[in-house]
Amino acid sequence: MSYFPTWKLKTSGIIAPDERLPVGQTLALGVQHVVAMFGSTVLAPLLMGFDPNLCILMSGLGTLIFFLLVGGHVPSYLGSSFAFIGVVISATGYVA
Numbered sequence: 879m880s881y882f883p884t885w886k887l888k889t890s891g892i893i894a895p896d897e898r899l900p901v902g903q904t905l906a907l908g909v910q911h912v913v914a915m916f917g918s919t920v921l922a923p924l925l926m927g928f929d930p931n932l933c934i935l936m937s938g939l940g941t942l943i944f945f946l947l948v949g950g951h952v953p954s955y956l957g958s959s960f961a962f963i964g965v966v967i968s969a970t971g972y973v974a
Contacts (some may be wrong), residue, residue, distance in 0.1 A: 895951050906913050915957040926966045933958050 888897040898904065923933040940956040 880971060911955060915955055918959050919957040922960050926963060 881960045887900065888894075889900060893899060899907070900922070919933055919937055920930045923930045937955070937957045944952075944956055945952060
């Protein structure tokens with residue numbers, strides 16, 4: 879099992895896990911992904927009273943572990959979620 883993926887460049891159609899987009903499209907999708915994950919990875923911890931830096935560190939470590947476990951075949955960022963707010967509220971007995 880190789881930990882370094884060998885992706886094929888594909889410019890149209892459905893992109894499979896072993897294929898990649900051109901650099902411009904990859905960067906555009908990366909920026910979109912950062913904007914989409916920013917709210918849940920930074921705003922959700924702030925709303926729950928946690929340090930966002932810790933959440934970013936833990937999501938980064940989780941992402942690296944996931945990337946190694948799948949051998950680089952499923953590039954993904956593992957961030958936080960707004961779904962955790964309800965669980966934290968009920969577990970801590972938070973009252974607004």
